[in-house]
Amino acid sequence: MKSGSNLEKILASGQFAVTAECGPPKGTSAKVIQRKGELLKFHCDALNVTDNQTAIVRMSSLSGCVLLKQMGVEPVMQIVVRDRNRLAIQSDILGAVALGIRNVLCLSGDHQKFGNHPGAKGVYDIDSMQLIQTLKLMRDEKKFLSGEDISGDVPLFIGAAANPFADPFEFRVVRLAKKVKAGADFIQTQAIFDVPKFARWMEMVRDRGLDKKVHILAGVIPVKSVGMARYMRNNVSGLSVPNELVDRMADAKDAREEGVNTCLEIIEQIKEIDGVHGVHIMAVAWEDIVPAIVEKAGLMPRPVI
Amino acid sequence: MITTEQKKFEEIEQMTKGYNRLLVLGCETCSAMSFAGGQRQVSELAVALRIARKTAAQEGEVLEDAIARQCEPEFVDLVMDIVADCDAVLSLACGAGVQMLAERFPDKIILPGCNTMFLGVTEEFGVWSERCAGCGSCTLDKTGGLCPIARCSKRLFNGPCGGSQNGKCEINPDIACVWQLIYDRLKGLNQLEKLQEILPIKDWSNSFHGGTRKIVREDLKL
Numbered sequence: 461m462k463s464g465s466n467l468e469k470i471l472a473s474g475q476f477a478v479t480a481e482c483g484p485p486k487g488t489s490a491k492v493i494q495r496k497g498e499l500l501k502f503h504c505d506a507l508n509v510t511d512n513q514t515a516i517v518r519m520s521s522l523s524g525c526v527l528l529k530q531m532g533v534e535p536v537m538q539i540v541v542r543d544r545n546r547l548a549i550q551s552d553i554l555g556a557v558a559l560g561i562r563n564v565l566c567l568s569g570d571h572q573k574f575g576n577h578p579g580a581k582g583v584y585d586i587d588s589m590q591l592i593q594t595l596k597l598m599r600d601e602k603k604f605l606s607g608e609d610i611s612g613d614v615p616l617f618i619g620a621a622a623n624p625f626a627d628p629f630e631f632r633v634v635r636l637a638k639k640v641k642a643g644a645d646f647i648q649t650q651a652i653f654d655v656p657k658f659a660r661w662m663e664m665v666r667d668r669g670l671d672k673k674v675h676i677l678a679g680v681i682p683v684k685s686v687g688m689a690r691y692m693r694n695n696v697s698g699l700s701v702p703n704e705l706v707d708r709m710a711d712a713k714d715a716r717e718e719g720v721n722t723c724l725e726i727i728e729q730i731k732e733i734d735g736v737h738g739v740h741i742m743a744v745a746w747e748d749i750v751p752a753i754v755e756k757a758g759l760m761p762r763p764v765i
Numbered sequence: 766m767i768t769t770e771q772k773k774f775e776e777i778e779q780m781t782k783g784y785n786r787l788l789v790l791g792c793e794t795c796s797a798m799s800f801a802g803g804q805r806q807v808s809e810l811a812v813a814l815r816i817a818r819k820t821a822a823q824e825g826e827v828l829e830d831a832i833a834r835q836c837e838p839e840f841v842d843l844v845m846d847i848v849a850d851c852d853a854v855l856s857l858a859c860g861a862g863v864q865m866l867a868e869r870f871p872d873k874i875i876l877p878g879c880n881t882m883f884l885g886v887t888e889e890f891g892v893w894s895e896r897c898a899g900c901g902s903c904t905l906d907k908t909g910g911l912c913p914i915a916r917c918s919k920r921l922f923n924g925p926c927g928g929s930q931n932g933k934c935e936i937n938p939d940i941a942c943v944w945q946l947i948y949d950r951l952k953g954l955n956q957l958e959k960l961q962e963i964l965p966i967k968d969w970s971n972s973f974h975g976g977t978r979k980i981v982r983e984d985l986k987l
Binding site: 542571582605621622623625627628635638697 | 918919920921922923924925926927928929930931932933935936942945948949960961963965966967969
């Protein structure tokens with residue numbers, strides 16, 4: 461075991477993992493996190509706490525993780541390289557480990573231009589690939605990037621993102637291979653709406669044997685409305701939202717129910733794809749629906765290890 | 766070249782107000798190539814300032830001149846007399862030129878008439894774009910001669926990120942994803958294997974992050 465985290469144990473045991481996203485509040489209330497933790501604790505193996513997602517300032521990922529941890533929910537701490545340089549990142553990792561956080565997801569982060577402080581300076585001292593390398597160095601060699609020794613163990617389960625839908629498509633699997641080489645233990649993918657394209661990507665992943673080296677959790681987003689479907693299709697780079705999905709949402713009597721149904725269908729299909737070891741549910745501003753999705757997808761009860 | 770863009774006239778007018786004898790000083794190298802601060806732009810701006818001043822019944826005189834390069838003391842010294850005769854100098858050079866004037870003329874008000882933009886190229890007449898971040902340790906050999914530091918919005922060394930779509934950067938559809946360009950170029954050169962390598966963490970101490978930089982060439986000093 462690299463970290464001994466619940467997520468690592470479940471994935472190592474070959475069971476299908478379930479994670480979900482838990483966005484921290486634009487404020488100081490611990491209750492927002494605690495409520496999401498209560499809601500999801502029996503339905504997920506770990507909860508990702510986002511790090512100023514879409515470049516909008518929120519309660520820090522580290523604090524959100526600690527709040528979850530205190531209530532017995534396992535967090536995945538997301539770190540973006542947009543806001544921190546190598547000093548701050550390494551120092552946050554030391555603190556996170558000291559506070560019992562074991563899972564970390566390494567990300568570039570949405571560009572600051574998209575957020576609520578578009579005039580901010582983006583840090584980007586290291587990139588997401590190099591962040592993975594940094595955490596691996598800290599864990600396996602107990603060293604800082606400077607080469608100096610870290611006192612104490614750094615048990616981490618290192619996660620990274622992969623987007624099978626961005627361009628150039630044929631390079632996407634190479635980039636995943638680089639992330640695996642850099643030290644990624646698990647992958648949470650961009651949200652999947654286009655299952656055939658995801659399946660093609662997974663085929664390339666298997667051809668390179670990468671599914672044996674890294675645990676891939678397929679990302680899904682339950683879509684709440686036709687407006688959301690349209691917005692994601694038209695405005696979010698690196699997302700592939702088929703027109704059929706938008707049409708289905710538009711034609712549905714009950715858009716929310718249709719959104720849940722399409723999400724369940726996608727989960728059903730990706731579960732059948734070789735090399736997919738779990739699902740990551742990103743119910744943006746709709747966390748309440750996650751328990752029902754996990755139940756209806758036949759993913760309950762969650763394993764206790 | 767160092768690209769510059771002339772500030773908005775209102776800002777210049779506001780900044781120069783109150784300096785009766787004003788010298789508008791052009792720079793005939795980069796700023797002229799940027800069509801922001803060469804002799805011609807100096808004349809146009811001087812005329813506009815004179816009209817504005819006349820309209821506002823403001824006294825004083827707007828003088829004009831241009832030198833080959835405001836970043837070199839030999840050229841700057843050529844305008845010593847005319848500068849001495851002014852209350853302030855509005856420089857149409859880049860920030861380096863403005864500061865050279867300030868150093869050379871310690872008792873004179875020196876004002877910037879341009880915004881310094883970037884190290885870039887002329888793509889076509891009237892279009893300039895960024896190419897170099899002046900990082901102090903060039904690694905263009907690793908990326909097919911295209912720079913991810915200057916041209917990737919997230920300065921990724923191991924791109925492209927998940928926001929690359931149809932060859933464009935997610936932050937602006939007018940900007941090419943440099944990692945797509947790198948991919949295409951290396952593919953064309955049969956060097957795609959270069960992208961299998963993880964580019965290492967950069968030592969930024971050769972860049973601005975190591976403090977203000979200076980080059981000293983003992984072999985050239987007189």
